[in-house]
Amino acid sequence: MSVARPALHDPAWLPRLFWGSAALVLLWPLLVLTEFRPWLLWAPESRGPTLNFLAAFVPPAHSGEFLLLVARETWRTVAIATAGIVLALIIAIPGALLTTRMLSVSALSGRMAALPFAVRQGLRLVLIVLRSVPELIWALVFVRVVGLGPTAGVLAIALTYGGMLGKVYGEILESGEGHAAVSLLRNGSGRLQAFFYGLLPQNAAELTSYTVYRWECAIRSSVVLGFVGAGGLGQQMDNSMKMFAGGEVATMLIVFVALVALADRVSAWLRRQLG
């Protein structure tokens, strides 16, 4: 009597072997392109400066004067993010109102007319282009135009986040229940009235919650923008790194992590309150 013995080897060994070796072959160009040479990290000419830099991290710089500077720059980081978001709303709110299909009068009777359709799609494209240019690139360009300082950071955040908020606001408005707005429009109300009485009440919480979330993201990115000279904590951190002042970098990293954690908490709390 022969008992069917279970296979003792992996039945799928051939595909596994093939895909495994294919992955290795694909990995090779990646390693070459990224100049992946981890042993260089331990080469004497990079080891020394690194260890010196890290050794300077303890103790973090804590002189009163420096802490005052850090506090001022931290506030500027928050202020850049806040001002940027406020300016972004100036782009985003009209953009969202103009691109929402729900507020189209001609779409009430079947298809949207050609001209409004073209305007909506064109504006949506503008918002997408604004959004897809990273804020760092805007900042690099604006630093050239208006010089070093917070203005470039505020404008960079305003443009990128304006596109982002406008696009997402439009999507939020369209994903909601459109019945009230459509009824209002059909009964002869204006588009703004339909927005304020039909669309806004049901979407207000979601819109606010998304804005708060983006504000938190803007704080994070305003630090990064400092590295190209747009003011705030990032610029100070960049300066200290260039001078290999490990203690100062350590203090600012701690402050930055704390700031991000705080913004995270505040934004999570606010969004929970909004429900």
Place this chain on the structure above:
Amino acid sequence: MSTPLPPSCRGPAPIAANQPYRLPPPLFDARCLACWFSLGLVVLVAASFWSLDLQWAAFVSAEALGAMGRFVGEFFPPDFSAPFLRKVAWASAETLAMSALGTLIAVALGLALALPASRSHDGDRAPARVPTRLVLNALRSVPELVWAALLLISAGLGPFAGTLALALHTTGVLGRLFAEAIENAPPGPSTALRTQGLGGGRVFLYATLPQILPQLLSYSLYRWENNIRAAAVLGVVGAGGLGQMLAFHMGLFHMPKTATILIAMLILVALVDLASYVARRRMAS
């Protein structure tokens, strides 16, 4: 009272049959959260604009607008000569490679850190959970660009620093997501294996991992998408790819070349957006 109250109503006081008339709430009262929130918002915005010395003059004056126009005009025509295009294509490939390798390293490290950072079953004490999560949070809360600037000191200029920076930040993000995926996996299969006496490693490999694999994959792909976008700009601090080229040519005021690089970046980002949109559509349907 004819019927006994259902058990769920035992806690709070029963509602009166006739509710007393109540006045509408006063517009501003000390406990009104929305009022305090709005007030705080107004103060924050006002203080922000007041404390930043924004140079509006640089925008509204005619000569500033002219300078801006000239600045934009210098971008045209972009440099489309063949050797330069080849260099840009090479830098784009470098950017893609940085993001792919960075994500790959982060997936491996993230999974390795997610195991101690998660509680595999209710009885698991998971002593390393809190410290590992602390490490993951620290890795995550420092942005890629700051990591890159820090790593320049030890890894030198070039794509290696950028790759490591992406890997470190993404490890923090993915480690946390993976840990949550492990903790939220349905406990049935792993309980079945554990009650048979299998060790933690085999329980993970044969029960938990197969269940969460699709989730891990989708998180990783999502982060890769983010990382391509991040890698494109990471170079401006000198960490390789298109960004480094951009910073270099912009610093030397090679405006036509800068324009070409900017176009390449936009195309890269647009392609990634398109690919992710198509992939999402495919998966949803």
